[in-house]
Amino acid sequence: MSRPVRLGATLCAALVLGAALTACSPTFDWRTIMNDDNGYTVDLPAKPGNDRRDVQINGMPMQMAMQTAEAGDAVFAVGTIMLPNDSEATQRAALDFLRTGLARNVGAAPDARAVQIPLAAGGKVLGLEMTLKGEAGSKHESRTVYARLVARGRHVYQAAIIAAGPLPQEQIDQFFSSFQIF
Template sequence: METVRKRELFTRHLPVAARGFRHVLQAFLVLLAGLGLAACSPTYNWREVHADGGLEATLPCKPRDDTRRVTLAGRLADMRLLSCEAGSAIWAIGTADVREAGAVGEALSGLRAALGANIGSTSELKGPASIAGATPFPAAGHFAATGKRRDGSAVQAEALVFARGTRIYQASVLRPGTASGSLREAQEQFFASLAFPVPR
């Protein structure tokens, strides 16, 4: 039953830009269950990752790396998604280049709207997306939403939505409605790690 719940969490509630990875993420969960990795691995196994466009971050688990063509701001773009599951939460970094500066704001707003819509809710602004090296955009920010899964259990989604030039990013955590202190601390560590390196 636990594997079924995790599969539902992946396929139903990931941000809209990640929904195209449904079949890939389902296969990933089946593989984890078959190998028994969730039972024998530490809750958080932090490692540094690099997303397109120079973004650096640390994730608490080894991410799956997938790319798929999606529609953003009315145009096709290749979305890269780094995602994994640890500590009862799903951790993800999605990025795509919309190639035109005028399309960035609309694409960021779309990511924000999808964050709440995919869990039957609306997202609220918690604060700015304070990412070193990011390009300032009014539509960027730290957003959160609370909703429910099909079984009625509460689920929360939080994301930093931001951009650098014409490349947009969404770093998100999808977790149970009642989160432990260690999970909240891990989320803060993940968000705080996001940065673009300063050229020397």
């Protein structure tokens, strides 16, 4: 008689565990977004929302257009700053602003490494890649930030994932490998 009880308890435990894992798994409904206004294409895991923010870079007011999508405990975003000119100094200042801002948001060092960012027409351009871990917000919640930054012409781009914890590598790869600038 004890055998059916154990089997039933084991089956029940497996079903509860399976339901819990399913409830915790974010749904990634990937879709390709072509942003002609800001010059990029990217795959996002859900229907994106749009936002604009005012930023000050070296005392100059600029606007950052944002396209964001949420999946589970992660936000996937592409931000674009339209620069007043395409000088290397202006591009560098905007990239530095984004790099240090991301790091400051989670209390981490603004470490970055060089990475190649694909162009939609073929070829690549040099950009920066960052993976940051720290605490964010007034509640000091743990956050992992994956980001790529790149400048091209009068645009500076920030492709980023902000998550409550580490994400599966295939989700990170899907987002970043799809990010291409015009």
